[in-house]
Amino acid sequence: MQMSNIKDKVVVITGASSGIGESTAKLLAKQGAKVVLGARRLDRIDAVVQEISATGGKAIGFATNVTKRAEVEALIQGAVDGFGRVDVLINNAGIMPIAPIEALKVDEWDRQIDVNIKGLLYGVAAALPHMQKQKSGHIINIASVFGIKMFAPGGTVYCATKAAVRALTEGLRMELHSQNIRCTMISPGAFATELSEFMKMAIPASAIARAIAYAIEQPVEVEVDEMVIRPTVQDF
Ligand code: NDP
Numbered sequence: 001m002q003m004s005n006i007k008d009k010v011v012v013i014t015g016a017s018s019g020i021g022e023s024t025a026k027l028l029a030k031q032g033a034k035v036v037l038g039a040r041r042l043d044r045i046d047a048v049v050q051e052i053s054a055t056g057g058k059a060i061g062f063a064t065n066v067t068k069r070a071e072v073e074a075l076i077q078g079a080v081d082g083f084g085r086v087d088v089l090i091n092n093a094g095i096m097p098i099a100p101i102e103a104l105k106v107d108e109w110d111r112q113i114d115v116n117i118k119g120l121l122y123g124v125a126a127a128l129p130h131m132q133k134q135k136s137g138h139i140i141n142i143a144s145v146f147g148i149k150m151f152a153p154g155g156t157v158y159c160a161t162k163a164a165v166r167a168l169t170e171g172l173r174m175e176l177h178s179q180n181i182r183c184t185m186i187s188p189g190a191f192a193t194e195l196s197e198f199m200k201m202a203i204p205a206s207a208i209a210r211a212i213a214y215a216i217e218q219p220v221e222v223e224v225d226e227m228v229i230r231p232t233v234q235d236f
Helices: 019-030 042-054 069-083 106-134 156-179 206-217
Strands: 010-014 034-039 058-063 088-091 137-142 181-188 226-229
Touching (some): 010 106, 034 042, 106 181
Parallel strands (some): 034 058, 181 226
């Protein structure tokens, strides 16, 4: 009998230098996954890799800016070179600068589209050929409750990028399920990370890590399509 559907899986996580990505990396490594971590702050990535390795886990890390397609390809290639395959890609990197539309922070609009949407697509482009060759894989996209409902003024562009993550995840599911590639979207509410410092009701990122582990550990014929996870007290 297989002991765990997480043990020995090769899991690539973008935005793994803090918050949800870091917490997920630690939990999955504890459960026996081989984790491959990417983000821009290499010192932070190295610290997470060291912490995981010191407790007997398997982790490697790369400086990855998801807005640069070549760096995302290098991250996935790093997983293949280091651990032989890519079982799971967690598209987690994301930013949420808040400003009313009338402030016309066009550079911030561009950055959100580049990180939250195009970064995710670069991950898919890099990982998909490997998953197709393996005839198995799992793409997990981190969206937001703000992909389901609007928060404005302030979050109009962010909400639009997360609604796009929702559309992309469902489209990927429809296109890839026949190739034995599972797709999951996880929509967090308020979680205590660098991104959400202003949200008083925020709860620890480890709850999202557990949700991700749940989706991964299901038997191969079971696809968890979507989870929305909020603090119990959150009303939006
Ligand atoms: P953090 O700010 O703690 O983490 C964001 C991560 O994304 C960091 O590791 C950061 O690393 C990385 N990142 C940002 N820009 C880039 C880039 N260009 N290339 C690569 N990595 C990048 O926030 P969270 O953990 O909260 O965010 C994780 C995801 O969860 C995001 O997609 C966010 O939208 C989503 N989310 C979070 C909620 C919350 O309440 N916290 C609520 C709903 C959704 P670095 O700076 O080193 O590159």
